[in-house]
Amino acid sequence: MINSQDKTLSRAAYLCLTCLIFLFVIQAAGTYVLYQNALKFQQTYIKNTVDNISLNIDSTRHEIIKSHQKRNQPISEQDVQTVIEHILRTTFYDGTDEDGTYLWINEVIDYDGGNGYARRLIHPNLRNTEGILLSTETPDAQGNYPYRTELDVIRAQGSLFYSYYFKDLNSNELSKKLTYARLYPDYNWIICMGIPYHAVWENIFEGRTWLKWLLLVSYLFSIGGILFTSFYFFRLYRRQRQSQKEKLEDLQLVIDYDTLTKAHSRHYGTQQLKLALQNFQQTRKNITLVMFDIDHFKAVNDTMGHDFGDHVLTETVKIISQNIRQNDLLIRWGGDEFILLLPSLNEQDLPSYLKRLNGCIQHHRFATNDNHAMNITISIGAAQFLTDDTSIDTLIKRADKALYKAKETRNTYCLDKTFH
Numbered sequence: 364m365i366n367s368q369d370k371t372l373s374r375a376a377y378l379c380l381t382c383l384i385f386l387f388v389i390q391a392a393g394t395y396v397l398y399q400n401a402l403k404f405q406q407t408y409i410k411n412t413v414d415n416i417s418l419n420i421d422s423t424r425h426e427i428i429k430s431h432q433k434r435n436q437p438i439s440e441q442d443v444q445t446v447i448e449h450i451l452r453t454t455f456y457d458g459t460d461e462d463g464t465y466l467w468i469n470e471v472i473d474y475d476g477g478n479g480y481a482r483r484l485i486h487p488n489l490r491n492t493e494g495i496l497l498s499t500e501t502p503d504a505q506g507n508y509p510y511r512t513e514l515d516v517i518r519a520q521g522s523l524f525y526s527y528y529f530k531d532l533n534s535n536e537l538s539k540k541l542t543y544a545r546l547y548p549d550y551n552w553i554i555c556m557g558i559p560y561h562a563v564w565e566n567i568f569e570g571r572t573w574l575k576w577l578l579l580v581s582y583l584f585s586i587g588g589i590l591f592t593s594f595y596f597f598r599l600y601r602r603q604r605q606s607q608k609e610k611l612e613d614l615q616l617v618i619d620y621d622t623l624t625k626a627h628s629r630h631y632g633t634q635q636l637k638l639a640l641q642n643f644q645q646t647r648k649n650i651t652l653v654m655f656d657i658d659h660f661k662a663v664n665d666t667m668g669h670d671f672g673d674h675v676l677t678e679t680v681k682i683i684s685q686n687i688r689q690n691d692l693l694i695r696w697g698g699d700e701f702i703l704l705l706p707s708l709n710e711q712d713l714p715s716y717l718k719r720l721n722g723c724i725q726h727h728r729f730a731t732n733d734n735h736a737m738n739i740t741i742s743i744g745a746a747q748f749l750t751d752d753t754s755i756d757t758l759i760k761r762a763d764k765a766l767y768k769a770k771e772t773r774n775t776y777c778l779d780k781t782f783h
Contacts, residue, residue, distance in 0.1 A: 401563050402541070406524060409464075409543045409556040413522075416451070416466070416554055417547050423447055444550055452485045463538070464558040469497060471551040476514050484552065504528040504537050517546045517553060526560075621695040623673060624680040632694035632702055636755040639704065643748045651713060653703035654762040655720070655743040658773045660699040663739070667731060672699075675729055675739055686723045702762075710782055717743050717776040725774060742769040746779035 424443055431438040455466045467486040472479060476499035483495050499511040509527035516523040522545040528537055542557040619631040627635075639650045657663070657679065664672040676699060683693055683701070692704040708716065720743060728736040744766030748758055761779045769777035 398563065402560075405541065405558055405563055406543070409541070409558060410524075412466070413543050413545045413554050413556050417545055420447055420451075420547060420550075423450065448484065455485050456487050456490075458487075463540075463562055464556070466554070466556045468555070469553045471514070471546075471553060472496075474514070474518050476511060480514065481510070481553070504530060509542075513544050513553065513555075517544060521546050521548075624677050624695050626680045626684075626693045626695040626701065629694065629696055632692070632696065632704070633755070635692060635694075635704060636758070639706075640748060640752065640755055640758070643752075648707075649747045651705040651708050651745055651747055652758055652762045653705060653717065653720075653743060653745045654696070654759070654766045655701055655703070655741045656766065656770075657699040658740045658742055658770070663737075667737070671729075671731055675699075678727070678729060679724060679739070679741070682723050682727055683720060686719060713745065713778070713782070714776075717745060721774060721776060740774035742766060742773055743776035744769050744779070745776065745782070747781040749781060 424447065427443050427446055428438065451468065455468075458466065465487045467488075468484040469481045470484045471481045474480075478498040478500065479496040480499050481497045483489070483493055483497060486493055497510055499508065499514055501508070501510055503509050505528040507527060509525060512525050513523065516525070522543070524541070524543050526539055526541055528539050530537060538559045538561060540557040540559050541563075542555055544553050544555040546553055619628055620626070621628050636652070643649055657675065660672065660675070663675055676695075680693060680695070680701070683703075687693065687703065688705075690706055694702040694704070696702045705713075705716070721741060724739055724741050727739070729739050730736045744762045744764065746758055746761035746765055752758060761781065765777040765779045769775050
């Protein structure tokens with residue numbers, strides 16, 4: 364029992380823990396707001412940059428044409444486009460930031476999408492791929508289709524924000540990038556600018572090391588306080604939990620094992636079968652369920668008495684346990700009916716395995732209290748999970764059906780049709 368002083372200390376610690384958790388939540392909320400504001404700033408920055416580039420293209424086109432007119436040297440729109448492309452390529456190459464922020468341009472060929480819908484025109488980080496054709500069916504590192512998303516919205520609205528996943532340059536690290544794209548329709552250019560999301564944090568703390576340390580210290584204080592008070596609760600109730608654990612372990616032994624034969628109980632077997640089914644559904648690793656019972660067991664009880672019948676059950680469990688593998692599970696399913704769960708047993712080895720089980724019981728002499736002995740045999744049925752099994756009941760029914768067929772002969776085994 365917890366005394367009055369411990370109760371007072373417990374209430375104080377609980378109050379302290381509540382306050383620390385509340386402080387931690389406030390810190391987390393403040394950090395989230397700080398990040399969202401920084402993200403909004405970055406969105407505004409990359410949008411304004413791309414929009415200004417679009418405006419600058421118009422201005423540059425006008426200046427180029429005007430300059431050539433003054434020199435009485437007409438210039439074609441295609442030549443103007445080539446000059447602007449050269450200017451932007453130089454500008455984009457020089458303007459890539461260390462944090463991974465850069466600009467690029469794709470030229471749309473077919474607004475309906477598909478393979479070859481666009482050409483990579485300028486890309487500072489992938490310069491050797493400039494000129495290749497792009498496809499809206501190309502997925503990113505997470506299986507999304509950013510080109511398709513970009514083209515669909517660009518075609519309808521002219522610009523958009525979107526995110527996609529990529530591998531960092533010269534690295535296998537996977538990053539998520541925030542991107543703004545805008546169509547320059549005169550040249551069918553999609554002008555884009557992106558920034559990795561992790562760079563948003565780096566920009567928050569750039570030039571403000573004190574802010575980073577302030578956040579770190581405050582989080583350490585909150586987390587340290589939470590850990591300290593939690594440890595106090597752990598120490599305060601450890602004895603009670605240990606006592607409860609011991610009681611639960613004793614209870615679990617009663618639940619998991621059959622009191623007469625010391626084989627695993629039906630409750631335990633049911634849980635293991637459910638786990639085996641779940642594992643099979645996830646990994647397709649099958650398990651063999653072997654069901655067996657003692658032939659003519661009612662006659663044994665009626666002839667020799669129930670005490671001898673109990674002796675037969677316990678001896679059978681003992682013998683079977685000595686002839687199975689370490690990882691195999693022996694379960695008393697009910698009465699004289701037992702189940703074996705056999706993981707990782709090849710189908711080719713199963714017949715000899717079951718034949719050995721039949722033989723070890725058949726050749727054992729079950730002695731009575733008056734030194735008489737009698738032979739006992741068992742019948743065995745075996746089955747495995749099928750891909751359409753949704754519960755363990757279907758597996759048990761197939762094994763039971765195989766067992767019923769084996770009992771037509773007795774002292775033998777029968778395999779379900781799940782085995783080929």
